[in-house]
Amino acid sequence: MAIRRALISVSDKTGIVEFSRELAKLGVEIISTGGTKSLLEKEDVPVIGISEVTGFPEIMDGRVKTLHPAVHSGLLAVRDNEEHTAQMKELGLDYIDIVVVNLYPFKQTIAKPDVSYEEAIENIDIGGPTMLRSAAKNHAFVTVVVDAGDYANVLEEVRAGGDTTLETRKRLAAKVFRHTASYDALISDYLSKQLGEPLPETYTVTYEKVQDLRYGENPHQTAAFYRKPLAGAGNITTAEQLHGKELSYNNINDANAALAIVKEFDEPAVVAIKHMNPCGVGIGATIHEAYQKAYAADPTSIFGGIVAANRVIGADTATLLSEIFLEIVMAPDFTPEALEILSKKKNIRLLKLGEFSASAERTTEFAVTSVNGGMLVQETDIRQLEASDLKVVTNRQPSEEELKQLLFGWKVVKHVKSNAIVLVKDDMTIGVGAGQMNRVGSARIAIEQAGEKATGSVLASDAFFPMSDTVELAVQAGVTAIIQPGGSIKDEESIRVANEHGIAMVFTGVRHFKH
The missing domain is CATH 3.40.50.1380 (Methylglyoxal synthase-like domain)
Structure with missing residues (x-):
């Protein structure tokens, strides 16, 4: 015809x-x-x-x-x-x-x-x-x-x-x-x-393909990368790749995790991610200082990792970044000098995110997780805490510096796979225990990683302590203050141990499970 x-x-x-x-x-x-x-x-x-x-x-x-x-x-x-x-x-x-x-x-x-x-x-x-x-x-x-x-x-x-x-x-x-x-x-x-009906009787979503991927989480899995039709700046889906190889499935997943953490901070911050968990987080007066802290947090694990910054990266920071192998470095932008330095490394991926405001990112969205035969939909975890939200439950009040470190640790532990324990000191993570089957196991990992630095640090836990063993480990490590949700039937036992050893402990009343 x-x-x-x-x-x-x-x-x-x-x-x-x-x-x-x-x-x-x-x-x-x-x-x-x-x-x-x-x-x-x-x-x-x-x-x-x-x-x-x-x-x-x-x-x-x-x-x-x-x-x-x-x-x-x-x-x-x-x-x-x-x-x-x-x-x-x-x-x-x-x-x-x-x-x-x-x-x-x-x-x-x-x-x-x-x-x-x-x-x-x-x-x-x-x-x-x-x-x-x-x-x-x-x-x-x-x-x-x-x-x-x-x-x-x-x-x-x-x-x-x-x-x-x-x-x-x-x-x-x-x-x-x-x-x-x-x-x-x-x-x-x-x-x-x-109409204020984010979870209606049927849930229909649409995404636009960004690119086909070489493979998924493993080479035998096919995969593609999609974005929401109205995705804005400051997201991995809209980032501009300035240099390096094509992004992989795992690159994108890890980069998204790094970006979620760095968006928690209004001050200059750098996050290093390895397999969806932070191996180093640092804040400072400048992005250069923040990177130095993120690197020092775990110089071993950052190798081959993903780094995210919430400020423009300059030549001084780029010089340090170029000294190790990294899969991705992403930031709102790079100075021409920084771009020249980092572009000399053939395989590093450089992503320009565009300007974003941490406070502007704290808006309710819904995350979708696939299950066999269906999916789960929930609000993204954007809950923020201020010092005034905390309840001191021990005899000793946290000092002003401890309070600052506790809130820093709380922002990080929220993004660590549960069970999660994070040790923090001097505006940087010094120990991260992630994804263990019991909380005391995560605490042991974080404390071992921190080593001698654990003395004088603070500890953040994403969920309550079912018993006092984690507090007892914290005492042995030299931890001085603890932040946790509270709500266990054995809270009094943990409070008693903290009081006996002069540890300040605060309850948030908020849990941050991440599976």
Whole structure:
């Protein structure tokens, strides 16, 4: 079958004039609407208006123009069905062989910071998705194009054989249904949020592919990287890679973990990550000082790790970073001198995040975790604590310096795999115990890593102590203050041990499990 008639109506007019002109040269009659029709006329592309097909004017500011039997009969008629063919002849209707439509810019509209509800609603396309779905359903006979990237291939096939291949029509139809599903998901998400219903009876999400990955967590697993349609700056999904090899699945996972921690801090901070856990976190008056502390926290584990900074990286810090092997360094930006220094290392990946504010990042989002046959959805853990939120439960009050270190440790332990224990001293982590089956095991690891530095440090625990053994280990290590959620039936036992040894202990009333 040859393509004889095309219906073209696009919001994004990229490449549409050239595509339409080539179709016209091939003898295809072009039907169009509104702004698309005006553009084609202006560019001297032969075109007829939709009203000439429907015999009905475009009404209600263009809201109703293609929702007509003359359009959808032409799209949905099964060409080898005798009854359909007879009805088309009886009613004086004609087939439409190709539909080229892209939709009102709903995503771009709601991305505007000052968009009104009314403007958002007005940018919900109705006629476009309806035509796309009709044409895609009838892809055995109709070619449907929603992506300008497909124009060239469609033209090539039409020139060669007068029509597209069935395989191409199937591929384009599948793309259409993915596109309309994504479009509807954005609309439902927007409306649900407007109504304060973040967890409705059905949960539909949409993501856009950033890139295919060489493999997943292990070489035998296929993988790809996707991002939310409205992801903003300061995220791994929107980071600009300035140098280095292609990111891997594990790179992206670890980089995201590092970024989540560094966003906890308003002051200059650097985080080093290894296998999703922090091996070093430091804060300082400058990013250079913060990196020195993050490195000193665990000079062994940082090798081959990921480093995230919340300030621009300069030449002095870049010089230190270049002295060891790192998979990724990411920051809001790099000075030209820093970029030159780090780019000399062939394989290091350098990611520019763009400027971000820690406080601005503390907004509620929802995280999705896959389980067999379903998924779990929960709010991201953005809970913050101030000194005034803490309850001192021991005889001794923490000093001002201890309080500062306790809050620092609390920000870090929140991002360590449970069971989690973190030792902190002088604005840096000195021991991290992660992911053990019991809390005292994590404490032993953190204390062993800290070594002699443990004396005079503070300890943070992501959950309460079920018994006093962790406090007893802290006493032996020379820890002077402890922060933990509290809430165990044996809290009094832990408080008693702390009191006996002059340790200050505060309860947060907040737990930070991370599995």
